Amino acid sequence: MSKEEVPELVPVRMLNEYVYCPRLCYMMWVQSEFVDNEYTVDGRNKHKRVDQDGKKPPSSEELEDPFQTSSVYLSGEKCGLTTKIDIVKSENDKVEPIEYKRSKAPDVKHGAYDSDRVQICAQGLILRENGYECERGCIYFKGSKKKVEIPLDENLIEFTLELLSEMKSMAEKGVMPSPLKDSPKCPGCSLVGICLPDEINTLKKSEDKPRKLVPSRDDKMPIYISGYGHSLHKKGNRVEIRKKDGGDKEVPFRDISQVCLYGDIYVTSSLLRKFMQNNIPVCYFSYGGWFYGVSKGMPHKNVELRKKQYVNHFNQTRSLEVSKKFVIGKIKNCRTMLRRNDSDIASKILSKMSELANKVEKAEDKQELLGLEGAAAQTYFSRFSNMFKDGFDFKKRDKRPPRDPINAILSYLYGMLTKEYFVTLMSVGFDPYLGFYHSPKYGRPALALDMIEEFRPLIAESVAITLFNNDELKDKDFVETSEGVNLKPKSKKKVIRGYERRIKDEITHPIFEYKVSYRRILEIQSRLLGRWLLGEIKEYPPFCTR
Numbered sequence: 001m002s003k004e005e006v007p008e009l010v011p012v013r014m015l016n017e018y019v020y021c022p023r024l025c026y027m028m029w030v031q032s033e034f035v036d037n038e039y040t041v042d043g044r045n046k047h048k049r050v051d052q053d054g055k056k057p058p059s060s061e062e063l064e065d066p067f068q069t070s071s072v073y074l075s076g077e078k079c080g081l082t083t084k085i086d087i088v089k090s091e092n093d094k095v096e097p098i099e100y101k102r103s104k105a106p107d108v109k110h111g112a113y114d115s116d117r118v119q120i121c122a123q124g125l126i127l128r129e130n131g132y133e134c135e136r137g138c139i140y141f142k143g144s145k146k147k148v149e150i151p152l153d154e155n156l157i158e159f160t161l162e163l164l165s166e167m168k169s170m171a172e173k174g175v176m177p178s179p180l181k182d183s184p185k186c187p188g189c190s191l192v193g194i195c196l197p198d199e200i201n202t203l204k205k206s207e208d209k210p211r212k213l214v215p216s217r218d219d220k221m222p223i224y225i226s227g228y229g230h231s232l233h234k235k236g237n238r239v240e241i242r243k244k245d246g247g248d249k250e251v252p253f254r255d256i257s258q259v260c261l262y263g264d265i266y267v268t269s270s271l272l273r274k275f276m277q278n279n280i281p282v283c284y285f286s287y288g289g290w291f292y293g294v295s296k297g298m299p300h301k302n303v304e305l306r307k308k309q310y311v312n313h314f315n316q317t318r319s320l321e322v323s324k325k326f327v328i329g330k331i332k333n334c335r336t337m338l339r340r341n342d343s344d345i346a347s348k349i350l351s352k353m354s355e356l357a358n359k360v361e362k363a364e365d366k367q368e369l370l371g372l373e374g375a376a377a378q379t380y381f382s383r384f385s386n387m388f389k390d391g392f393d394f395k396k397r398d399k400r401p402p403r404d405p406i407n408a409i410l411s412y413l414y415g416m417l418t419k420e421y422f423v424t425l426m427s428v429g430f431d432p433y434l435g436f437y438h439s440p441k442y443g444r445p446a447l448a449l450d451m452i453e454e455f456r457p458l459i460a461e462s463v464a465i466t467l468f469n470n471d472e473l474k475d476k477d478f479v480e481t482s483e484g485v486n487l488k489p490k491s492k493k494k495v496i497r498g499y500e501r502r503i504k505d506e507i508t509h510p511i512f513e514y515k516v517s518y519r520r521i522l523e524i525q526s527r528l529l530g531r532w533l534l535g536e537i538k539e540y541p542p543f544c545t546r
Contacts, residue, residue, distance in 0.1 A: 006171045009075050010164060012083035018167040022177040023208050024171060024191060030171055031429075033194050044398030062357025068093060076129035080164065083449035097123040097137040104143035111148040112139050114159075120150040121160040174304070182208055196527055197514055203528075203537045212514040214524065216506055220257035226287075227489055232259070234274050256280055258423055260416075262492065263287040281426070283419050287411040288486055291419045292443070294426075302429035308533040309447075320369070322532065322540050323437035324360050327373045329454030329542025331357040333382040336545055337457045341465060342389035352379055360530050366437070380457075387467050401452035406464060408478060408485045409495060413460035414452070416499050417420040421448040421455075421522060428526045451525065454542050459518055463498045472498065495536050510546055 011029070018025035027033040034453040072406040075082040087098035097120060106113060120137035125135040137150045150156075170177065176335045179197030180186060186197050198210030225232065229244030238250045239259075259275065259282045261267070267282065275282055276297035284293040312318045335353035338345050356376045363369040377397070385394040385406075394406040422445050425432040434445030437453070452460075469474045477491035486494065509524075516524070525543055532540040 006168055008077070008080060009082040010080055010167065012081055012119055012126075015081070015122055015160075015164060015167060016115045016119040018170075019163055020113070021180060021183075021185060021189070022167075022170060023179055023195060023197075024189060025167065025177045026170060027191055027194060030174070030176075031304050033191060033429075035190050035194065041231070060431045074123075074126050074130055076126040078129055079125045079161075081120075081122050081126050083123050083126055085127075088127070093133060095127055095132045095134050097127060097134070099123075099137070099139050101139055101141050102143060103141060105139075105141040105146040105148055112148070112150060117150050117156060117478065118160045118163060121152055121156045124152045125160070162445050176536060177515075178536075182211075187211070187213055193523070194527060196524070196531070199524070199528070200531060200536060202512060203541060210512045210514065214514075214516060214520065215265045216516050216520065218257060218517075218519060220255060222258045222260055222500075223251055223256055223259045224262070224493075225265050226262035226492055226496075228264050228287075231268075232271055233268050234271040239271065251439050253278055253280070258283060260285065260419065262289065275462065279427075281423050283423065285415065289415045289492070291415045291422070291445075294419075294422060296426060300426065300429035305429040305530050305533065308436060308530075309430060312533055313436060313490075319436040320363070320366060322529070323369060323450070324363060325367065325452050325540045325542045326437050326453040327360050327369060327376075328357050329544055330373070330456060331360065331376045332453055332542075332544045333457045334376065337387070337461060338380065338383055344385050344386060345383060349379060349383060369437075384461075387465050398484075402486075404485055405473070405475070406468070408487060409464045409467065409473065410460060412487060412492070412495055413463055413499060415454065416496075417452050417455060417460050418445060418448050418502065420519070421445075421451045424522045424526050425451065428530060430526065430530070451522075451529070453526075454544070455518070455522070458543075458545055459499075459502055463495070463502045466502070467494065507545065510544060511541060 014025055017028055027226055036399055052255065068087060070087050072085045072088045073083070074085065085097045085099045088095055089098055099120060100115065101116065105111060110117060120139060124137050126135045137152065139148045139150060139378045140146075179195060179200050181197075181201055183197070186192050186195075189195070193215065196214070198208070198213060201208065223239070223241075223466050225241060227244070231242045233240045234241060235250060237254075238252050239256065241251070243249075243518045253274070258280060261282065262285045264287075272295060273379055276295070279297055282295040283291065284295075285291050293388065312322075331353055335357070337348055338353070339350060353376060355478045356372055356379070360369065360372050363372060381397050384397075388394065388406065393404055395404075397410070398404070398407045399411060402411050422432045425447055430447055432445045432448045434440055435448075435450040438444065438446040438449040440446045472494050473491065477494070478485050479488055480486075503519045505519050506517050507521075508515055509521070521543060528537070529540050531537050
């Protein structure tokens with residue numbers, strides 16, 4: 001934020017977060033990042049009894065004892081603060097703010113953490129500015145059923161106003177504070193998967209190994225609907241999937257991460273609105289698997305990230321720098337696939353792939369980079385058929401139309417992977433259409449195509465190899481037409497199952513050394529790209545499996 005963009009009235013809750021963790025405050029206040037975890041949900045539930053009234057207390061002249069009201073919204077222009085106070089209580093012509101906390105009372109000096117004391121003090125200052133006499137506040141710790149009084153003395157007031165000034169200065173500078181180091185606050189923070197404190201410190205060459213703070217996988221799952229005549233309807237808190245040939249199913253909203261529709265699938269407007277309200281993207285594919293659109297709720301509020309994305313896109317030096325990382329990741333992972341799956345691979349082929357990856361580091365422009373990537377792809381696909389067992393012919397990569405079953409599967413899987421990254425990038429706050437390596441064109445998700453480069457061999461091509469070599473796909477699963485080779489309708493389910501198996505696989509991260517699923521890795525890589533764009537890490541680290 002510039003000085004002009006910093007709001008005149010600062011939310012007291014954000015001041016509380018600033019004292020607790022300046023980086024957390026920046027992400028929530030400046031970048032509008034927020035996700036729930038068990039603690040935030042539990043805290044909301046325990047606040048329900050004080051989130052109902054919403055009445056402003058009588059003026060200081062009309063104040064009657066005793067008086068108590070909850071959920072009081074007040075602002076103070078002079079102190080520059082605004083707040084919602086859980087409870088305002090009057091006694092002996094004086095008022096005091098009372099805050100509910102879900103936790104137990106801590107065994108610390110003053111009986112409460114500084115962040116909570118500052119919150120009470122700020123609320124007291126607002127009450128004073130509105131004409132009330134306020135000398136103290138109170139924190140009720142629900143976990144231990146204990147009240148802790150917080151006197152509004154001069155030291156606390158001076159401390160609060162000083163922190164308020166620091167917080168505004170942080171927002172004006174527009175630089176995210178560094179993550180905490182090995183802090184006990186991080187494991188319980190709902191934004192730990194966005195903040196990536198240990199990961200960022202590791203990439204900054206910290207000596208500490210990252211803790212396992214990022215969940216291994218997301219328990220919510222995509223649902224895939226393929227075929228004509230099917231429809232989706234809202235039924236309470238569930239999605240009802242009606243099939244033309246019967247066998248209707250129901251899925252709870254809480255279990256759905258995204259909806260993928262192949263072909264002409266009807267979705268009721270009430271259900272589509274519910275998907276948007278619950279931040280569940282609906283992805284649309286052609287019947288053949290071509291990804292062509294998505295319906296989603298309001299875009300991510302992190303405008304700061306998109307501004308940096310646009311600035312770096314038009315900076316040729318920065319754009320080339322990150323494009324090299326995408327291509328290096330792709331070439332190295334292609335080399336790994338050959339080493340793992342081609343038993344007759346010659347050492348000179350592997351050496352050539354390594355040599356090309358090294359040359360990419362020295363590429364001086366996009367054209368040279370495209371040439372090196374093309375040479376690596378030609379070398380890789382010249383050996384691609386050796387990774388499949390006998391019976392399936394593959395001569396070269398044919399995109400549109402695919403001329404053989406392997407090419408048909410690759411195109412289908414690339415479409416699924418593009419969709420996966422498109423949705424991930426939107427959830428992080430990026431514009432998926434403006435990339436760095438792929439040129440932006442109408443309808444082309446350039447950034448999603450950039451990001452999938454290093455994962456094409458590890459996910460899409462790995463799934464194809466597994467499906468054919470395990471006899472999950474056979475000649476009878478394909479149909480040849482004048483427009484090329486296509487999957488039969490029922491066979492697409494086999495590909496989707498294979499893709500989901502792979503994307504849910506948990507592997508050891510080569511840098512951070514903890515186990516995490518490929519789907520979660522896509523999110524981590526997206527957030528690391530954001531950290532590079534925002535100047536927090538020196539370079540984007542491509543994901544290169546061992």
